[in-house]
Amino acid sequence: MFTPYKAGEIEIPNRVVMAPMTRSRADENAAPTALTATYYAQRAQAGLLITEGTSPSADGLGYARTPAIYTPQQVEAWRQVTDAVHAAGGRIVIQLMHVGRIAHALNQPDGARVVAPSAIAAAGTMWTDKGGMQPYPVPHELTIAQIAEVVDEFAQATRNARDAGFDGVELHAANGYLPNQFLAPNTNLRTDAYGGSIENRGRFVLEVYDAMAAAWSADRVGIRVSPGGTFNDINDPNPKATHTWLAAELAKRKPAFLHIARMGALDFDVFATLREVFPGTLIANGGLDFAGGQKLIEAGTADLVSYARLFISNPDLPARFQNEWPLAAADNSTFYTPGAKGYTDYPAYPA
Numbered sequence: 001m002f003t004p005y006k007a008g009e010i011e012i013p014n015r016v017v018m019a020p021m022t023r024s025r026a027d028e029n030a031a032p033t034a035l036t037a038t039y040y041a042q043r044a045q046a047g048l049l050i051t052e053g054t055s056p057s058a059d060g061l062g063y064a065r066t067p068a069i070y071t072p073q074q075v076e077a078w079r080q081v082t083d084a085v086h087a088a089g090g091r092i093v094i095q096l097m098h099v100g101r102i103a104h105a106l107n108q109p110d111g112a113r114v115v116a117p118s119a120i121a122a123a124g125t126m127w128t129d130k131g132g133m134q135p136y137p138v139p140h141e142l143t144i145a146q147i148a149e150v151v152d153e154f155a156q157a158t159r160n161a162r163d164a165g166f167d168g169v170e171l172h173a174a175n176g177y178l179p180n181q182f183l184a185p186n187t188n189l190r191t192d193a194y195g196g197s198i199e200n201r202g203r204f205v206l207e208v209y210d211a212m213a214a215a216w217s218a219d220r221v222g223i224r225v226s227p228g229g230t231f232n233d234i235n236d237p238n239p240k241a242t243h244t245w246l247a248a249e250l251a252k253r254k255p256a257f258l259h260i261a262r263m264g265a266l267d268f269d270v271f272a273t274l275r276e277v278f279p280g281t282l283i284a285n286g287g288l289d290f291a292g293g294q295k296l297i298e299a300g301t302a303d304l305v306s307y308a309r310l311f312i313s314n315p316d317l318p319a320r321f322q323n324e325w326p327l328a329a330a331d332n333s334t335f336y337t338p339g340a341k342g343y344t345d346y347p348a349y350p351a
């Protein structure tokens with residue numbers, strides 16, 4: 001866990017990665033603030049930081065107070081974050097997250113719309129600051145021409161991330177957001193080249209990945225998947241087939257990394273299965289502790305291990321692992337609330 005590693009062009013001093021986490025502290029322009037710079041700089045001893053999901057466009061925003069990277073002002077605001085992390089000795093990758101149908105107009109800028117592969121609303125409700133809990137809307141089904149526009153938005157956001165000083169970019173193809181909505185048969189009922197077979201359902205993800213790699217460099221662009229995950233009303237009856245195919249396609253492209261979020265109960269070992277077809281840098285995530293992560297690295301199943309919730313309340317998580325210091329518990333009532341409380345006020349050990 002404490003030996004250095006090189007993921008593409010990114011030099012990493014230890015294997016402890018901070019997983020992407022939405023914290024809902026962006027300002028009214030969907031830009032990060034000085035508080036966000038402090039939050040990530042506090043965690044800079046992570047081998048690699050991966051930011052909260054950040055939208056490549058107005059349509060890709062869907063939750064309250066989440067950030068984006070499509071306006072010059074947002075790019076500048078992210079620059080203060082990358083500067084603070086680099087000054088603290090860290091490395092930081094931005095997660096590009098287009099929420100697709102997991103959105104509500106009350107959480108979106110004027111003129112934006114809720115889009116998806118097919119016009120099927122997600123089951124359930126979501127929080128809006130303006131109107132409390134709201135049912136998910138029926139999304140607009142993207143036309144072929146509009147799909148190409150979304151691909152371009154990801155490419156432009158990748159250039160913006162490079163300009164903002166990031167060390168790389170992660171495509172969020174997990175957890176039921178737009179790329180995952182294309183991959184899963186219950187959210188993608190298309191009968192054109194983007195729906196039906198695994199190859200067709202995977203077409204959007206690979207087009208986006210390729211556009212991002214062309215916009216910067218494949219060894220600066222990683223991708224996150226969550227095979228078999230059911231979060232956000234996703235249902236893939238054969239996640240093993242879908243994701244083995246996708247990981248093999250990605251392997252040909254030599255991405256900076258493949259980040260696997262293990263979600264829920266699966267009837268196959270997701271890390272070992274994808275490792276068989278993906279020899280590149282593999283990041284394992286999902287309910288792991290130090291010993292669990294160490295085991296995956298020793299077995300060669302993973303190269304890096306990412307931790308989400310532990311990093312909320314333990315800004316110095318690598319040092320705590322290394323020195324066997326006690327771990328602080330996170331307060332989940334402040335995961336998504338504005339302000340410093342539960343965000344930048346967890347101390348390093350010893351307090």
Ligand SMILES: Cc1cc2nc3c(=O)[nH]c(=O)nc-3n(C[C@H](O)[C@H](O)[C@H](O)COP(=O)(O)O)c2cc1C
Nearest residue numbers: 019020021022052053261286287288307308309335
């Ligand atoms: C507060 C919170 C916000 C999250 N936001 C994101 C996100 O923006 N993007 C993402 O890919 N995963 C997100 N996740 C999922 C985590 O990255 C991770 O997969 C999950 O928490 C399991 O890892 P853990 O057991 O180490 O916490 C979030 C998780 C939490 C707890």
